[in-house]
Amino acid sequence: xxxxxxxxxxxxxxxxxxxxxxxxxxxxxxxxxxxxxxxxxxxxxxxxxxxxxxxxxxxxxxxxxxxxxxxxxxxxxxxxxxxxxxxxxxxxxxxxxxxxxxxxxxxxxxxxxxxxxxxxxxxxxxxxxxxxxxxxxxxxxxxxxxxxxxxxxxxxxxxxxxxxxxxxxxxxxxxxxxxxxxxxxxxxxxxxxxxxxxxxxxxxxxxxxxxxxxxxxxxxxxxxxxxxxxxxxxxxxxxxxxxxxxxxxxxxxxxxxxxxxxxxx
Amino acid sequence: xxxxxxxxxxxxxxxxxxxxxxxxxxxxxxxxxxxxxxxxxxxxxxxxxxxxxxxxxxxxxxxxxxxxxxxxxxxxxxxxxxxxxxxxxxxxxxxxxxxxxxxxxxxxxxxxxxxxxxxxxxxxxxxxxxxxxxxxxxxxxxxxxxxxxxxxxxxxxxxxxxxxxxxxxxxxxxxxxxxxxxxxxxxxxxxxxxxxxxxxxxxxxxxxxxxxxxxxxxxxxxxxxxxxxxxxxxxxxxxxxxxxxxxxxxxxxxxxxxxxxxxxxxxxxx
Numbered sequence: 001x002x003x004x005x006x007x008x009x010x011x012x013x014x015x016x017x018x019x020x021x022x023x024x025x026x027x028x029x030x031x032x033x034x035x036x037x038x039x040x041x042x043x044x045x046x047x048x049x050x051x052x053x054x055x056x057x058x059x060x061x062x063x064x065x066x067x068x069x070x071x072x073x074x075x076x077x078x079x080x081x082x083x084x085x086x087x088x089x090x091x092x093x094x095x096x097x098x099x100x101x102x103x104x105x106x107x108x109x110x111x112x113x114x115x116x117x118x119x120x121x122x123x124x125x126x127x128x129x130x131x132x133x134x135x136x137x138x139x140x141x142x143x144x145x146x147x148x149x150x151x152x153x154x155x156x157x158x159x160x161x162x163x164x165x166x167x168x169x170x171x172x173x174x175x176x177x178x179x180x181x182x183x184x185x186x187x188x189x190x191x192x193x194x195x196x197x198x199x200x201x202x203x204x205x206x207x208x209x210x211x212x213x214x215x216x217x218x219x220x221x222x223x224x225x226x227x228x229x230x231x232x233x234x235x236x237x238x239x240x241x242x243x244x245x246x247x248x249x250x251x252x253x254x255x256x257x258x259x260x261x262x263x264x265x
Numbered sequence: 266x267x268x269x270x271x272x273x274x275x276x277x278x279x280x281x282x283x284x285x286x287x288x289x290x291x292x293x294x295x296x297x298x299x300x301x302x303x304x305x306x307x308x309x310x311x312x313x314x315x316x317x318x319x320x321x322x323x324x325x326x327x328x329x330x331x332x333x334x335x336x337x338x339x340x341x342x343x344x345x346x347x348x349x350x351x352x353x354x355x356x357x358x359x360x361x362x363x364x365x366x367x368x369x370x371x372x373x374x375x376x377x378x379x380x381x382x383x384x385x386x387x388x389x390x391x392x393x394x395x396x397x398x399x400x401x402x403x404x405x406x407x408x409x410x411x412x413x414x415x416x417x418x419x420x421x422x423x424x425x426x427x428x429x430x431x432x433x434x435x436x437x438x439x440x441x442x443x444x445x446x447x448x449x450x451x452x453x454x455x456x457x458x459x460x461x462x463x464x465x466x467x468x469x470x471x472x473x474x475x476x477x478x479x480x481x482x483x484x485x486x487x488x489x490x491x492x493x494x495x496x497x498x499x500x501x502x503x504x505x506x507x508x509x510x511x512x513x514x515x516x517x518x519x520x521x522x523x524x525x526x527x528x529x530x531x532x533x534x535x
Contacts, residue, residue, distance in 0.1 A: 125361075126360075126361075129356065129358060129361070130354045130355070130356070131358050131359075131360055133320070133354070133358065134352070134354055134360075135360075136320065136347075137318055137320070137347060137350075137351065138347065138371070139344040139345070139347040139348050140371075140372070140375050140376075141344075
């Protein structure tokens with residue numbers, strides 16, 4: 001029995017040490033990306049190419065999801081608000097939910113599953129097929145040439161994608177509340193305009209998306225670079241990217257929200 | 266010129282943890298020569314290449330390339346040295362998101378400021394050397410295994426290196442592609458006056474093109490010599506390897522305890 005306990009404790013110890021080591025390794029990797037970003041900034045065409053893959057190709061899924069989320073918000077908002085005779089506030093509700101929370105969070109979650117997983121799989125496969133090793137042997141640093149451009153492309157595209165999500169979502173809410181249900185057009189927009197504050201709502205939303213963009217892309221490139229060079233390794237890394245970045249997004253969202261919106265009425 | 270030493274491996278030892286993989290390796294490689302390193306799977310051949318390329322650090326001993334001790338260089342100096350060497354990976358390791366042209370142009374664009382018109386001329390010349398000028402706008406996915414390796418070869422000679430290392434260049438090729446790659450290795454080595462190190466277990470094909478052979482077995486150099494010496498060698502390991510015999514110094518059976526005791530015959534339980 002004591003032997004079993006000892007093995008159990010040793011197992012926990014191993015896990016803690018491994019996780020700490022990995023966290024340190026990931027932080028070091030993140031610093032290396034920042035240090036080696038010079039190439040990406042000097043040759044911005046490398047980043048633009050990746051912007052197309054991570055940003056432009058994610059537009060459809062982001063827009064369609066935004067539309068549906070906005071439509072659902074319109075429906076649910078109307079259903080709840082009309083009980084209190086406040087159905088004209090549905091525009092406010094849709095806009096605030098999207099700009100403060102759902103836009104950044106859902107767009108980041110979708111971005112993690114669409115672009116984050118693709119980045120991990122691509123870098124992981126480049127490693128498995130020795131492309132990264134080949135680059136090293138050609139005296140080209142893979143972190144500067146492959147990882148950093150993808151990282152910056154993700155960081156840049158995330159706020160735009162979230163903005164797109166919110167805009168299309170507001171339009172979805174408008175479609176359901178005004179066009180379908182018949183809420184007054186003027187009060188929908190004017191109440192929204194009055195209630196949404198640029199500094200508190202929109203800027204805070206943008207800050208959130210920037211933080212999520214850094215987090216998701218950093219996780220994605222790290223998992224890809226760290227993947228074991230086998231089919232199993234790459235698939236495991238892709239899964240870890242989606243799971244880890246989703247949890248990180250939700251955790252960071254709580255932390256950021258608690259700092260940003262405390263004391264707000 | 267022909268006798269100038271390019272690569273010198275001196276009492277090289279390398280271990281993975283406790284397990285020694287290479288022990289006391291000594292080699293000398295001259296310019297303009299094709300050298301084969303042969304040995305069974307897992308004998309440490311590829312590790313040796315990685316040590317020469319500076320991807321890993323030896324436990325003791327050293328590798329000198331062009332007069333510089335590889336593992337003592339800092340990263341910038343190592344990258345400078347690597348501009349003079351190239352490596353051809355087992356399956357080519359072409360960049361799958363770039364066309365054949367861009368793959369060959371990769372190193373030229375990364376390391377030089379040549380105008381695009383000159384890059385184009387250089388790339389087409391390198392592709393012409395491997396017979397694939399007409400395939401310059403294809404993507405790697407559209408190439409056969411042999412073609413991919415020829416493109417990788419064109420890519421590795423892009424900056425006219427002093428040294429090219431080939432990691433199993435003949436694996437998985439049909440007989441025609443095999444001869445093509447073999448002859449290319451020889452011709453390019455002669456034309457560019459470089460040194461080629463070919464890690465392979467394809468005995469017959471490589472004996473046709475190489476100048477010198479090292480056999481590695483169990484982490485030590487078991488034998489070395491010119492192709493003629495190797496063919497006529499009576500050393501048991503070389504004989505077994507060159508003629509592909511099933512049993513010999515390299516045994517068919519993985520080490521195990523006695524068969525009878527494993528089947529529990531002597532206890533009378535079977």
